[in-house]
Amino acid sequence: MKRTPSSSSADAHKLMSDPGIAGLSRRGFVQSLALSSLVAGSGSAAAVAAPPPGQPSIELGERFIIEAGWVLTESQGELKLVRDAQLLVRDGVIEDVRSGAFSDALPRLKLPHELLLPGFISGHTHCCSATPTRGIIEGPRSYARPLELVEKLSDEEMDALTALNLAELLRSGCTTHLEMSLSLRQAESYVRMAEPWGVRAYPGAMIPGIERLFAIWFRADDQVLMDAEPGTLEEIAKNLAFCEKHMGKGDGRIQPMMSPHACDTHTPATMRALADAAKSLGTGLHIHLSQGQRETDTVKRLWGQTPTQWMESYGMLSDGPVFGAHMSGLDWDIDPPILNKHGVVYAHCPSGGGAGNGTQPYPEALAAGMAVNIGIDTHSNDYLENLKLAVLYGQARHELLGELDSQRASQRPTVWNAIEGATRIPAKGLRRDDLGVIKAGARADLISVAVSGMLNGTGALPPEPLNNLLYANGRMVQTVMTDGRLQVREGQFIADDPQQILARGGEVAQKIWRQLEQEDWFTDIPR
Structure with missing residues (x-):
């Protein structure tokens, strides 16, 4: 042109x-x-x-x-x-x-x-919370406090952040989002913004939500997990009601799904409740799955199984689509055959944890024949950039594994792998043969x-x-x-209006940064 x-x-x-x-x-x-x-x-x-x-x-x-x-x-x-x-x-x-x-x-x-x-289809987003953390958590600082402050915003302020992050996702070519909002309020904000813009989405709120998460996740005593069970069961019921309320909105483009945080923040009772809720909805589950070795070790210690095995024992892998993010802590001898049997999609997020936050097992997953999607996670909404990083980081990781004589099988990722992982693979994982492809009968x-x-x-x-x-x-x-x-x-x-979206989103991010400054959160980082 x-x-x-x-x-x-x-x-x-x-x-x-x-x-x-x-x-x-x-x-x-x-x-x-x-x-x-x-x-x-x-x-x-x-x-x-x-x-x-x-x-x-x-x-x-x-x-x-x-x-x-x-x-x-x-x-x-x-x-x-x-x-x-x-x-x-x-x-x-x-x-x-x-x-x-x-x-x-x-x-x-x-x-x-x-x-x-x-x-493009992202199998893992936290839409509301990207911009307030971008550019400030790339050193040794934790993203936890900025994310907590997002939850303290008014609905109007939350909508401003959601709108900016959602616009960035669309601007970079990401038309379908599996959205794990960090709270029920953020999930409501996502639907308010996504529906009028014609976004295709599978939204849900993270369970436990951000206000309760860190005390449970980073607990020093497992009794904290057990004591949290009633509150988590209440969250599951509220999230099921959210999913039922919004199911089919936007001319069918909005298809909510249950979105538990991870296996190490749940108990047998909450896992059963999640399995029942997901089965009643029929849209599946979206979870952080073995996102680190710590999670896998915790679940093995408490319940005697890997997170993948534990989910399978409750029928959670067979009653609908399942997308699992990160998977850095997989047991590579046990888990891939189970995941492949059920068609579980691995949402690989090259920018998970922020820019330059290490590599993830993309080459190993390809070698294991797993269905791998390219996901966004939180801090970078540029889908095309993340697709590129998946290939380049993956190739570097593959070469390094070879140099280290790793016993784990690895496959060198190509741009064809990444493109298929951005389109056909997640569509198949969602059981949607009308998405992720250009052919007669597919959605435009x-x-x-x-x-x-x-x-x-x-x-x-x-x-x-x-x-x-x-x-x-x-x-x-x-x-x-x-x-x-x-x-x-x-x-x-x-x-x-993109200028209004940018201005309003920027004002809210500045409000969060001012609060962080008052709390002396901006510690010096290595140069």
Whole structure:
């Protein structure tokens, strides 16, 4: 797509002439430029201007055609890249995919320099809590206190944080979220924001929630866990009511699920209650599973089984979809065969715990034949960046395991592994054959990524465009739609007012930071 060159001064002039920006102080204007990731694509002013000549308006209608330089399709069960392909979309569903042209006189979304992909699916998010921790927990500081302060916000403030984090997820191409909100209030906030924006989601509140979690999780005496049982049972009942209340909202896109924290914060009684609740809903379970060796050791000590075995003993792995995050503490001799038997999906989160927080067993999981999804976790909402990190971190871990002569089997991850883990694998784990693929009959959950421009391209449509994703990030996502409804267009977030979202979310994050300063939380970190 041809873009008109412009200088930064021209960009500034255009922005200042925008009625939504005119009247800002100089400081406010500079902030608006600095926070432009929601509205700026890999181009410049064209990304925030009206669509170029010949392009359709934002509203494409119920039936339209997408033309793309490359399309990742599914044919006869295999992923296949098709050059210059076209899609016919009707009422939110892909009606046809072909390498030739459609003759229909319909609105057309033309993406000649872009790669069209299924919308990404994150098997693990904590949506409300990312931005207040980002950039302050990368040293030895704990994320615990900032997350506790999020729960003390008003509903309006919580909605502002949720909106900003949700917008970032969409902006980077993540159209479906398995959302483990850190509390029931945060889960309600998530649904309030996600439903009007047309997000596809499987939300639930973490049990135990953030207000009770740390005392139970980091206990010095297991009696704390036993004493917490009545409160946890009460939370399970309230979360089941939340799931039932919101089931099917957003024209069926909202499908809540039970979201227990982890096995080491539960008892046999709460596990039985969770299993019953999940079975009654039919949407499955979302859990941190063997997220560290400490969890696995604790569950073995208390109940004589690994967390995976313990869940299986309650029927929790067989009554619906199950997504388990992190899995760094798996027993590799015992757990993978059980997980594979039940189709459990491992949500691998490269940025879990913040940037540079070590690697996770992605290569080992691939070698064990496990279903691996790329998840977000908390602190980084850039899905494309996390997809890239999964490959690069995974390759480095694989090489290191080889150098150390590890006895554990390992497989070198490829970008194809990661793309499938972002699309088809989690869709299959959700038992949704209409998600995660581009084929006739699938939902029109679609994204496009610029692969021909500066920094990740060459000025020409590349011959192997998936490899160019290893040089990309979420700012290069140009188009995002769910059920055929545009949420990002030409790199611009259009589901809501991005400047207001950024301003309101930033104000709330600053409030949390001020409280942390008053508590002397900002300890010096090594340089």
